[in-house]
Amino acid sequence: MKLLYFAWMKAAIGHGEEIVDLPEGIATVGQLVEWLVARGDGYARAFRNIKVVRAAINQQFVTLEAPLAGATEIAFFPPVTGG
Amino acid sequence: MKLLYFAWMKAAIGHGEEIVDLPEGIATVGQLVEWLVARGDGYARAFRNIKVVRAAINQQFVTLEAPLAGATEIAFFPPVTGG
Amino acid sequence: MTVRVQEAPFDAGAETAALTASRTDIGGIASFVGLVRGEGDAVRALTLEHYPGMTERRLAEIEAEARSRWELLDCLIIHRVGRMLPGEPIVLVLCASAHRGDAFAACQFLMDWLKTDAPFWKQEETPDGTRWVDAKESDDAAAAKWK
Amino acid sequence: MTVRVQEAPFDAGAETAALTASRTDIGGIASFVGLVRGEGDAVRALTLEHYPGMTERRLAEIEAEARSRWELLDCLIIHRVGRMLPGEPIVLVLCASAHRGDAFAACQFLMDWLKTDAPFWKQEETPDGTRWVDAKESDDAAAAKWK
Numbered sequence: 001m002k003l004l005y006f007a008w009m010k011a012a013i014g015h016g017e018e019i020v021d022l023p024e025g026i027a028t029v030g031q032l033v034e035w036l037v038a039r040g041d042g043y044a045r046a047f048r049n050i051k052v053v054r055a056a057i058n059q060q061f062v063t064l065e066a067p068l069a070g071a072t073e074i075a076f077f078p079p080v081t082g083g
Numbered sequence: 084m085k086l087l088y089f090a091w092m093k094a095a096i097g098h099g100e101e102i103v104d105l106p107e108g109i110a111t112v113g114q115l116v117e118w119l120v121a122r123g124d125g126y127a128r129a130f131r132n133i134k135v136v137r138a139a140i141n142q143q144f145v146t147l148e149a150p151l152a153g154a155t156e157i158a159f160f161p162p163v164t165g166g
Numbered sequence: 167m168t169v170r171v172q173e174a175p176f177d178a179g180a181e182t183a184a185l186t187a188s189r190t191d192i193g194g195i196a197s198f199v200g201l202v203r204g205e206g207d208a209v210r211a212l213t214l215e216h217y218p219g220m221t222e223r224r225l226a227e228i229e230a231e232a233r234s235r236w237e238l239l240d241c242l243i244i245h246r247v248g249r250m251l252p253g254e255p256i257v258l259v260l261c262a263s264a265h266r267g268d269a270f271a272a273c274q275f276l277m278d279w280l281k282t283d284a285p286f287w288k289q290e291e292t293p294d295g296t297r298w299v300d301a302k303e304s305d306d307a308a309a310a311k312w313k
Numbered sequence: 314m315t316v317r318v319q320e321a322p323f324d325a326g327a328e329t330a331a332l333t334a335s336r337t338d339i340g341g342i343a344s345f346v347g348l349v350r351g352e353g354d355a356v357r358a359l360t361l362e363h364y365p366g367m368t369e370r371r372l373a374e375i376e377a378e379a380r381s382r383w384e385l386l387d388c389l390i391i392h393r394v395g396r397m398l399p400g401e402p403i404v405l406v407l408c409a410s411a412h413r414g415d416a417f418a419a420c421q422f423l424m425d426w427l428k429t430d431a432p433f434w435k436q437e438e439t440p441d442g443t444r445w446v447d448a449k450e451s452d453d454a455a456a457a458k459w460k
Contacts (some may be wrong), residue, residue: 006362029384056432059367059371078434089285140225142220163285164298164299165280166301179327189400253339271418273417276415
């Protein structure tokens with residue numbers, strides 16, 4: 001499964017892209033976040049304020065409750081500021 | 084006093100500009116219109132539907148009740164269609 | 167803050183570039199270009215007549231009204247007169263502001279008021295001869311919402 | 314109906330001309346150009362990061378939404394990414410319609426949704442270093458009014 005991070009989340013984590021093998025029992029975006037936060041300080045900083053974190057599965061916005069089934073690319077990023 | 088006519092009013096009257104000397108007793112735009120209508124068929128056609136006629140005194144929109152005092156240039160025209 | 171009435175076509179891109187040249191405080195420019203519609207083959211040309219003197223005065227007044235209502239850094243109105251062909255531009259309104267909301271609102275306001283408060287008249291050349299374009303009630307309604 | 318994400322600057326006038334070339338059914342084009350604001354000397358440059366792939370997909374979806382809501386004859390969105398200086402253009406939205414109301418509404422809608430629904434992020438270079446721009450509540454409110 002490919003994970004992507006953007007903007008200050010990428011800066012906090014130290015890289016913008018990684019491939020991970022998820023352990024059993026991680027079924028939602030929220031559970032994935034918990035698992036990532038336990039991996040190290042950079043992840044903990046990136047996800048500290050979970051309210052502002054946005055997520056996308058296969059390039060579609062999703063909520064933390066979204067199931068991971070069928071996901072090949074999961075992205076995490078701050079609120080967007082384009083335009 | 085200079086009178087100006089535009090668009091189809093100019094076409095009906097046959098000219099777009101004229102200098103007139105008003106007789107005594109013509110004090111408002113409405114009275115001026117009545118005096119003009121009596122001058123000939125072209126004027127009568129131009130002012131037939133008085134509801135759609137717009138007037139300006141010295142380049143400012145006015146109503147038919149407006150007094151002519153101080154007027155040096157009076158224009159009559161149909162509803163505008165620019166933009 | 168410029169108002170121009172002219173026969174010549176205009177270049178919206180060049181006007182936009184001139185407006186933004188050598189300044190860095192503009193956050194956005196809302197613009198509108200009105201074009202001659204051919205209506206299939208029903209309109210072969212459009213001639214714009216106006217009231218010289220009053221036109222420039224009204225445009226300046228309308229533009230000042232927009233500046234009093236919204237925070238504008240710059241503003242440009244160009245309105246053509248004379249004969250033009252389908253596809254040609256008639257009118258350009260540019261509104262520059264620090265923030266997009268003001269620029270959009272002012273641009274729309276200027277177009278709505280131009281349609282109902284500036285002394286221009288359109289005459290169409292059709293296959294059956296020329297005809298003066300009627301004023302639209304929808305334009306009056308659009309302008310009235312700003313009163 | 315075109316969506317482009319690019320590093321290169323764009324020419325709003327040339328894009329407008331291309332949109333109107335050889336057609337006579339367009340009555341008006343509403344457009345918006347967003348520019349980098351210098352905020353005095355507080356912003357020395359802006360870098361736009363995006364999510365390649367998702368960006369183009371979201372822009373296309375937002376553009377399709379605009380076309381479903383209003384009668385548009387054509388539509389163009391160009392959004393730049395990479396580093397740009399104060400005064401440079403960031404984004405261009407052009408909406409062409411037979412009537413100005415649809416063009417204005419669609420253009421404003423596209424800008425509002427772009428601000429809140431397309432995966433771009435701005436980083437400013439300031440005299441004190443770089444900082445990521447915070448999302449604005451006013452942008453969320455502007456986008457929410459179209460829901």
